Amino acid sequence: MPAPNLPQKGLNILCIDGGGVRGLSALIILDEIMTRMRHSSEHGISANPYEYFDVIAGTGTGAIQACMLGRLRMSTKSAIECYASLANNVFSQKNWLGRTFFKISKLRESLRKIIQHETGDPDEPMMERLSDENRCKTMVFAIPSEASLASIPVIFGSYPGIINAGPDCTIWQTLCATIAHPDLSGPFEIGDPPLQWSFVEAGFGCNNPLHHVLTEVARLYPGRHISSVLSIGTGKADTIQFLGPTGLLRHFLPTKAVAATKKIAMDAERVGQEAEVKFSRTDGIYFRFNVDQMQSVEIDQWERLNQVAECARSYMMLAEVSQRIDKAIQAIQARRLAIPTVGIDGQLQITKTEWPAAIYYRDPTPDYTGREAEISKVEMCICGSDYERKICVIHGAGGTGKTQLGLKLLRSNSQ
Template structure:
């Protein structure tokens, strides 16, 4: 690795929980981070307004991005595919709407939704960016932002140790030799939702079976910290950002559900994921209470009651409640402190000048498919700054409403 500014600071980690459609709230939190970061950059640039500067990409400010389940889909979009956050939000909402609006009608014991539909959409996602749907996860060209996808192998379920899929050469020297979509299918293969998949991870001809997604590892922060700490003994971890997808108490099982119903099994799986995520979050909070490394946990706490993986029609509620969470004063202060640390020193690619900021403009960062917000929301409040969280929420809700109308029209034609 080149000697540069990246070697003069510690690793920055972004960890993304699993959460079904609620994973959209994670992306809105990241979007707010990037908007605030752009505001900081504008203050350094004479004569430029924030909207005149390309929205920063998470891959240029985090050294590791890791996730489980739908969190892994987000991690791959932002890290391995280097998507801008607006582009990732659109792609994620499209994927969730397409996959979860078409449940199985028969053989639901092997998953409530069609694994083939998920696989097809994941391939489209990769092809739209890389030009090849079978692009490999390992990428020797990009080492500044490393991506890890975690999934629970059927053989390691009792041990609670996830299998790691790497986009980079890990310290063990065992590289990942599978396709991007295969890694994402492995991490989303919950029996309540999608049937499992066998993946030859290391290209040895021996396939590993994945049937339990990230169950037992729905919050990958602990394992990510351990892996990052071991990669380079000369570099410490200086910053951890862990983003959740709701608290377990927000998951409700409605009355009248039979004990073996698909709906109840999906909700029970969601509850188990949320409970496991919060246990890890509390452990990390205690572990890093002294401030080294600096640890931030962001998690929409209210408003996601009863939202489960198959309710794609409630994506707009997820977006709206994420916006409400971001407007809380204590959350805003936490984001300001976090962004200040990110702003100090970006990754080597930008800091060294080898890649200009303009070169990192996301392909769809203008978001042609998303209507502009109402004029009232662009007015400056008392703080003198536009309410970015409110703007982002309106954009998201309108875009998702358009997706819902499209999906409903498709369903009526069937």
């Protein structure tokens, strides 16, 4: 809990889409943001995402990045190096059809090495060992393999008290679950039968998990305000290619798989457009960056990381994009109380109307006099201490002046 008497600052939220090889573009953009933030500070101090964002979230390859930046507290440059290493050591294998595949066992060992280097324990749990309300929270998503595409994803978080949470497990197990692909690697299983969990990446249903992130933020931070929401995509649907003009892949990849992958990208853009509408009346809060210059890079061409990086840098050189980056930095650094978390998840709120209290009464008769002793007793009864309930009963036979006494009392104490 924040210290008493200290004003709370606005929350900063970072959400990263999944996107295969294109996911590197998200890290390149984020590295540019951190570099500009470091240069804008008076002393040129370090700028790492976990120091500026209260929540870092992602799905698919975006989940790997979110854990690197949030749970492992890595710098953007270190995350880029590790991401490139995973691409070379794990995701660059191809079968005789030219189709990418990867082994979960190889992914596990590569992740464990990274985690051991950062924490000293290759089996470091996903949940933080020490609870700290002010520490950056990490949340990533996966979907039970037997569930439908419309299912609500399971949350793996670095903090306790999650609703619809995944099993308690290590960081590497979490990341294997969030990136498991039904065709490229098969589902990833956690636990032992009959209580075993089986997961595939949440890209099949929420490749852009922003809606689920905001829902969790509203639950985690009731009564707080948001300063910025930074959403980073991994390529627009109309620029994504899945089949090369030549080669065997275009002959053997099922049409349904192509359509499903296209739908994933379009779904991410749909969520992004819905967020644009949600924040349209609140300028300077929601920022989405999504490179649209990667037409020739297929989603599984991990050997083309350099081209992805070049496309991301070219995208950021556009005047409009560069200006939006500067505005995003201002919102992140300002931590202003821009919008409340109440309703940020889209839930309707019932507004309570407080009607002003009023007492309506008529004046006593003009010739009413006397009864000072009775009026004084009633005043002592109802106008005494503010810490106890008052009850006063005026009783008597009809026509003895009870009503006139009450009206006189109200007139005398109308203030």
